[in-house]
Amino acid sequence: MSKGFLLVISGPSGCGKGTVSKELLSRNEDIIYSVSATTRKPRVGESDGLNYFFIEEEKFKNMAKADEFLEYALVHNNYYGTPKEFVLEEVDKGEIVLLEIDVQGAMQVKENYPEAVFIFLLPPTMSELRNRIIKRGTETEEDINRRFTNAFKELEFVDEYDYFVINDKLDEAVKNIESIITAEKLKVKRHNNIREKIIS
Amino acid sequence: MSKGFLLVISGPSGCGKGTVSKELLSRNEDIIYSVSATTRKPRVGESDGLNYFFIEEEKFKNMAKADEFLEYALVHNNYYGTPKEFVLEEVDKGEIVLLEIDVQGAMQVKENYPEAVFIFLLPPTMSELRNRIIKRGTETEEDINRRFTNAFKELEFVDEYDYFVINDKLDEAVKNIESIITAEKLKVKRHNNIREKIIS
Numbered sequence: 001m002s003k004g005f006l007l008v009i010s011g012p013s014g015c016g017k018g019t020v021s022k023e024l025l026s027r028n029e030d031i032i033y034s035v036s037a038t039t040r041k042p043r044v045g046e047s048d049g050l051n052y053f054f055i056e057e058e059k060f061k062n063m064a065k066a067d068e069f070l071e072y073a074l075v076h077n078n079y080y081g082t083p084k085e086f087v088l089e090e091v092d093k094g095e096i097v098l099l100e101i102d103v104q105g106a107m108q109v110k111e112n113y114p115e116a117v118f119i120f121l122l123p124p125t126m127s128e129l130r131n132r133i134i135k136r137g138t139e140t141e142e143d144i145n146r147r148f149t150n151a152f153k154e155l156e157f158v159d160e161y162d163y164f165v166i167n168d169k170l171d172e173a174v175k176n177i178e179s180i181i182t183a184e185k186l187k188v189k190r191h192n193n194i195r196e197k198i199i200s
Numbered sequence: 201m202s203k204g205f206l207l208v209i210s211g212p213s214g215c216g217k218g219t220v221s222k223e224l225l226s227r228n229e230d231i232i233y234s235v236s237a238t239t240r241k242p243r244v245g246e247s248d249g250l251n252y253f254f255i256e257e258e259k260f261k262n263m264a265k266a267d268e269f270l271e272y273a274l275v276h277n278n279y280y281g282t283p284k285e286f287v288l289e290e291v292d293k294g295e296i297v298l299l300e301i302d303v304q305g306a307m308q309v310k311e312n313y314p315e316a317v318f319i320f321l322l323p324p325t326m327s328e329l330r331n332r333i334i335k336r337g338t339e340t341e342e343d344i345n346r347r348f349t350n351a352f353k354e355l356e357f358v359d360e361y362d363y364f365v366i367n368d369k370l371d372e373a374v375k376n377i378e379s380i381i382t383a384e385k386l387k388v389k390r391h392n393n394i395r396e397k398i399i400s
């Protein structure tokens with residue numbers, strides 16, 4: 001019986017972790033997406049258990065106190081968190097669970113669950129990162145500068161990760177992550193009784 | 201500047217490590233083959249520095265005493281060993297050096313150079329392993345049984361390795377090793393100043 005693992009794809013805003021994760025999931029239907037819990041109200045088209053687990057603030061706080069999140073954060077008055085139970089159950093079943101998350105969140109996960117596999121997604125250059133932040137088009141000049149400065153600082157955390165992948169071309173970045181997944185699956189430590197399986 | 205690594209491909213006799221290594225090298229011209237030193241005389245067609253470093257017994261023994269081998273062994277009155285200097289120099293230059301070696305040798309390498317990447321090559325089944333040992337056709341029934349018993353015992357060492365690859369189909373085994381190489385190259389620990397490279 002082989003154990004799965006939690007794959008954390010992270011990086012500064014503008015590194016393209018959302019796009020890369022989406023493409024990775026669409027090419028690998030066996031990878032399970034880690035669904036976050038949130039106290040925010042569902043938007044039109046969002047469904048419980050698929051986009052988020054929508055829960056009440058009191059329940060969220062109780063779960064946080066009971067140490068039931070791998071990480072959580074308060075963003076614009078709403079809580080968001082990664083329920084531990086869901087991830088651990090799937091990993092135990094041998095599944096690969098993908099968590100796409102910002103650098104702060106990833107560092108919380110590392111603290112609580114260091115056995116996860118941590119990938120830092122990098123922009124090819126800082127000017128490309130700035131272009132990507134600008135291209136979102138929904139932010140003021142001030143927001144853009146703030147995001148860019150944060151991204152710059154967040155790059156320091158790359159040394160806390162297991163792997164880095166440069167997201168220059170999407171296809172190449174996804175293939176590199178697929179190689180990391182293949183290699184991690186072949187790690188002896190994730191398998192019990194390899195010898196017995198060959199012998200029998 | 202990124203560091204390379206020593207890739208040790210190992211496994212019991214009959215697992216196909218020779219065939220797999222040859223195919224891996226032919227598909228990846230940037231991988232450097234670790235040339236062994238030996239006190240055996242060159243055979244017709246063998247050239248010094250390509251097939252082996254052919255050296256005198258006295259020199260070999262002095263090198264062994266000076267701890268200049270990653271591993272060595274005496275086989276049929278001839279010494280064979282992996283010169284440390286060659287491997288470490290190439291690794292420092294950022295190269296990937298391939299060492300194909302039996303289980304005893306790999307365990308010596310692990311003792312002397314644990315930072316190498318260790319892959320254990322497995323036969324799909326024990327009966328297939330027996331077939332492969334028989335197919336060599338150069339051995340007596342007694343030799344075959346001895347090899348088979350040894351292979352059986354050597355499987356216990358799989359837990360000492362980083363990765364395992366089942367050599368059922370050659371192409372698949374080579375691709376899995378290529379994924380391991382790709383992933384190992386993307387390890388943060390093999391790179392200095394990732395952040396600085398992106399910033400500049």
